[in-house]
Amino acid sequence: AQTVTQSQPEMSVQEAETVTLSCTYDTSESNYYLFWYKQPPSRQMILVIRQEAYKQQNATENRFSVNFQKAAKSFSLKISDSQLGDTAMYFCAFMNLPQKLVFGQGTRLTINP
């Protein structure tokens, strides 16, 4: 069974700083997708960024980028120029079966003014 591990339960940085959230996963599959989801206090789960395993190029969405190391089974999220609105729980997730996401335990990120 696939597992996803987020080793940082909580992180805190100052506004405008850069922060990196770690995620490792375990799978024997070669084709899969990886995601970072954000869950603010409103509890609405929002997709931040996605990465297809067959793509070597790291995904980027504005201030959010990933460092995807397939051999190491590592998928970290970098948030540049962090903003107060980035405060949320961040979940790393894995998918290989259609529409079945396996989530990590989450990292609570706080951006301080």
Place this chain on the structure above:
Amino acid sequence: KAGVTQTPRYLIKTRGQQVTLSCSPISGHRSVSWYQQTPGQGLQFLFEYFSETQRNKGNFPGRFSGRQFSNSRSEMNVSTLELGDSALYLCASSSKLVTPNEQFFGPGTRLTVL
């Protein structure tokens, strides 16, 4: 385009009762997945429906069941409620034709079992 909607948003039940939660996917989305979120177990996959058929199922007891209607709306039922069923239940929809494997989540239903 309207997002995924879930009703009700909050629900309080007592042990032994049963409950039905509803999810309306984004228009045109035919896949609906359900997840349970608790502080102890985190986010866990319950099941996924596509075109009225259950395609995948997580490791939950048979008290948890679901169905999907021809308009893609889905319901989830939990019978004989236990205290441990208290959780946020999230539903997500997706469209293979538009953004494969990307799921859009609803706001969730907060179930409290007393």
